[in-house]
Every structure is written in structure tokens, then in C-alpha cells.
Amino acid sequence: DTEVTQTPKHLVMGMTNKKSLKCEQHMGHRAMYWYKQKAKKPPELMFVYSYEKLSINESVPSRFSPECPNSSLLNLHLHALQPEDSALYLCASSQAHLGGRTEAFFGQGTRLTVV
């Protein structure tokens, strides 16, 4: 099973709403990632969790709050977003964050629209 599952697939939210994106993997991977991808752009790294601890935060605004409840789950809590935050949010996992096992497997993403 080489799947990374993300829910929901689509999300429309108002600027005052609070919502969460969820990501799950059962490959035994110990690194998990959130990427943001705007249209016609490459994915941009937001956060890296390694062994359930936040190891990289790429200066992401605090209205995005990641959480890793266990080694299989990764959440991204959203609050007071702006319309420019509308994008495809991709979750990924890999065996490790560094070293020779870094190929990441991606979910299908959540297409977020902020109105």
C-alpha cells in the first residue's frame, strides 16, 4: 500500500472560518510534509515533521497550524485565512526526512478556496 490519503478533496471556507485538512499514511513512514501549490507553480514546502516532531517550518504564517497526532496522521489547522491562501495543499510522506530514503509519496491534495 503506497497511498497517502487526504481529506477533504475540496474545501471552500470563509475568512472567519476554522477548518482542518487531514492526511493519513500507513506505509510506516516517519517523515511527513505539507506543501502548498498555486496554479502553474511548483509545490512550496510549508512544514516537515520527522518522527512526529516539527523539524522545518518555512516561515509559514500562524494562521496555518500543523499537528502530528501520531506517526500515521498529519493535520493542518486553518484559521482566518486570506483569499490568497487559496491553493492546492499537498501532503506527502517519506521513510525519512534525510539520508537515502527521502523519496516522498504525495496525496491527491485538498483544493482550498477562501472566499
Next chain:
Amino acid sequence: AQKVTQAQTEISVVEKEDVTLDCVYETRDTTYYLFWYKQPPSGELVFLIRRNSFDEQNEISGRYSWNFQKSTSSFNFTITASQVVDSAVYFCALSEEEAGTALIFGKGTTLSVSS
């Protein structure tokens, strides 16, 4: 400085043509990893290949082949006898072990294969 450069923004070919997607990278690490990902319109990033900096052997997988040349810092991807299903955005990516970076993506090349 951009670490991964994909100079070709868009390529259009007719089915059965061969096509090469270029990727040039920049790093100071001696240990690093190069990747190619495919992103079809559905949005999911599909892992195609990983190469480490110590392995310059070229690789062939079916109609896909990769040419890694450290002397020119290039990791090019060739599709032989292209098919309509190959239409997608292709990303080259780099991760650096010493610098501790997660995947750094190039801007992507959009490949359109017409019948």
C-alpha cells in the same frame, strides 16, 4: 539562487515522438538526491525516480530513461514514443543531505502530447 532549473516551460509533441525534459541543479552538498515527479491534471504528484549523487548510472524503465551527469549538473528525462497519457507537468527536484533540505522543486515542464 535557483537550485533546480527546468528551462523548458512547455513542450508539445505528437504521439510516438521522443521528448527530453531538461533539469539542471545547483548544490554545494556532496551527498544529494535528485527526483522526477509527474503531476497529471488530477493533481497528485507521482514519484518516478530517485538518484543519489554517487550513482551516475543511467536508468531505463520502459519508455522512460534518465541521464544523470554530474559534470554538467544535469538530470535529464527522456520519454520514448510518447503517448497522450504522458501529458502532464513534470517536476525535477533536489534534496540535500548536509544542508538538510527537503524536496526543492523546479518550476516544472508542461508536456502536451497530441494524437
